[in-house]
Amino acid sequence: MKKVKKLLPCILLTLVAIATLAYAYSNIDNCTMPETQGEISFGIPKQVKFKRPVKEYQIKSMRVLEMAASDDTKPVILYLHGGGYRQGFQLFHWKMLAELSKATGCGLVMPDYPLLPNHTALEAHTLVLELYRELTKRIPASRIIIMGDSAGGGFSLALSEEINEQSLPLPLHIVLISPWVDITGGDKSIEEYDNWLHIDELHQFGLSWADGMDAHNPMVSPLYGNMQGLPPTDIFVGTWEVFYPDIVKCNEKLKAEGVNVTLHVGEELGHVYPLYPAPEGEQARRTIAEIVNRSAEETQLVLR
Numbered sequence: 001m002k003k004v005k006k007l008l009p010c011i012l013l014t015l016v017a018i019a020t021l022a023y024a025y026s027n028i029d030n031c032t033m034p035e036t037q038g039e040i041s042f043g044i045p046k047q048v049k050f051k052r053p054v055k056e057y058q059i060k061s062m063r064v065l066e067m068a069a070s071d072d073t074k075p076v077i078l079y080l081h082g083g084g085y086r087q088g089f090q091l092f093h094w095k096m097l098a099e100l101s102k103a104t105g106c107g108l109v110m111p112d113y114p115l116l117p118n119h120t121a122l123e124a125h126t127l128v129l130e131l132y133r134e135l136t137k138r139i140p141a142s143r144i145i146i147m148g149d150s151a152g153g154g155f156s157l158a159l160s161e162e163i164n165e166q167s168l169p170l171p172l173h174i175v176l177i178s179p180w181v182d183i184t185g186g187d188k189s190i191e192e193y194d195n196w197l198h199i200d201e202l203h204q205f206g207l208s209w210a211d212g213m214d215a216h217n218p219m220v221s222p223l224y225g226n227m228q229g230l231p232p233t234d235i236f237v238g239t240w241e242v243f244y245p246d247i248v249k250c251n252e253k254l255k256a257e258g259v260n261v262t263l264h265v266g267e268e269l270g271h272v273y274p275l276y277p278a279p280e281g282e283q284a285r286r287t288i289a290e291i292v293n294r295s296a297e298e299t300q301l302v303l304r
Contacts, residue, residue: 005036006101007047040089041193042063042065042089042112043116044065044128045094047092048091048094048095048098049098050067050101050108051070051101052067052070052101052104053068053070054066054067055067055069057175059111059127059130059134060127061114061127062111062113062114062128062131063111063112063113064109064110064111064112064131065108065109065110066107066108066109066110066243067101067107067108067113068107069105069106069107069143070079070105070106071105072143072219073296074104074105074106074107074143074296075104075105075106075107075144075145075172075173075293075296076106076107076108076109076135076139076141076143076144076145076230076293077097077100077106077108077109077144077145077146078111078131078132078135078144078145078146078147078171079093079097079108079109079148079152080108080111080113080128080146080147080148080149080152080153080155081093081116081146081148081149081152082148082149082151082152082153082177082178082180082272083150083151083152083246084116084150084151084202084205084269085115085116085121085124085151085205085206085208085209086115086116086117086205087109087115088112088115089112091178092275092277093149093262096160096274096275096285097110097227099153100285100286100288100292102272103284103285103289103293104293104296105291106292106296107139109131109135109209110222111127111128111131113127113128113155114127116205116209117208118198118246120208120209120210120211121209121210121211121213121219121220122211122213122219124155124173125155125158125159125162125219127138128159128165129159129162129163132144132159132163132168132296133168136168136169136197138173139239139292140169141168141169141170141171141172141174141237142169142172143296144171144172145171145172145173145174145175145178145292145295146159146160146161146171146173146174146175147174147175147176147288148176148179148180149176149178149179149272149274149275150176150177150178150180150271150272151178151180153177153178153181154179154180154181154183154221154222155176155223156174156179157174157176157179157181157221157222157250158218158219158225160221160230160231161175161218161222161225161227161230162218164226164229164230165226170229170231171231172231172295173231173232173233173234173263173291173292173295174218174230174231174232174233174234175233175234175236175288175291175292176233176234176235176236176241176293177236177272177274178236178237178238178241178247178271178272178273179222179235179243179247179250180202180206180222180243181209181221181222181247181250182221182223182224182246183203183205183209183210183215183220183221184203184206184209184215184221185203185221185223185245185246186199186202186203186242186243186246187199187242187245187246188242190240190241190242190245191242191273192281193268193270194240194242194270194271195270196230196243196270196271197241197242197243198203199242202242206220206221210224215268222250223246223249223253224251226257226261227253227254228257228258228259229259230254230256230257230259231259231260232260232261232295233254233259233261233262234261234262234264234288234291235247235250235261235262235263235264236252236262236264236266236273236274236284236288237263237265237266238265238266238267238268238269238270238271239265239266239267239268239269240268240269240270241269241270242269242271243271247263248263251263264284264287266280266284274285274287274288285302
């Protein structure tokens with residue numbers, strides 16, 4: 001039975017890899033086009049359907065896809081994808097976001113932020129922070145949820161810390177899925193269970209992303225940032241991922257600094273398990289939908 005349990009992450013990750021390959025081999029003819037003028041730079045796979053029109057625009061050099069919420073009472077999720085700061089949106093990202101928007105009526109903002117090897121953290125943060133500033137000009141920050149997975153989860157926390165440091169309006173909520181919170185962190189003793197992440201390789205990517213910046217700079221390693229005053233936060237992590245100890249440490253620091261934080265632990269589950277095409281992933285996605293809906297309800301109560 002133990003062997004079967006240990007094989008489960010391998011099976012799940014194989015399914016994710018198959019989905020990723022299916023996306024990678026899709027071309028522009030297999031993508032839905034946003035309802036806007038001009039050529040699309042990154043596409044939504046044909047098999048993924050969003051309920052409302054998706055538009056494309058630019059924040060300087062960065063392309064952004066956006067779908068409005070079903071009404072002005074629903075949150076808008078600013079989603080920062082994972083991929084080791086090297087890969088863009090994958091099929092499992094699009095599927096999760098479409099599912100989440102149908103379950104909650106939320107809006108979505110999906111930036112195609114600059115990635116390695118041609119771009120670095122400072123460039124990406126500058127553009128995404130500018131996107132957040134522009135969003136708050138037309139959407140109250142009290143309706144915005146910042147969410148991300150893996151590298152995008154670390155980016156989401158770093159962005160939230162920066163928003164707070166600059167005294168900008170804070171988002172409604174933060175949701176982090178297996179966030180990469182320390183670019184030189186990770187626990188080698190868990191590597192035998194983690195069939196996705198390899199610490200030495202991650203360190204190389206992280207330092208390239210930092211581009212000479214101190215590895216403990218909160219822009220690249222938000223574990224070392226100022227968390228005091230951040231909005232309510234939910235974190236999802238599997239015990240079979242090398243980030244697990246760092247994420248537990250991050251949760252403890254958030255609590256110590258007075259943040260209302262909830263840690264959702266997937267026992268014997270791997271990296272970004274809420275994105276898995278498996279029962280555990282489905283349950284985690286239902287929990288995330290409940291978090292989004294509950295956040296919206298609490299905001300409406302406050303406004304009344």
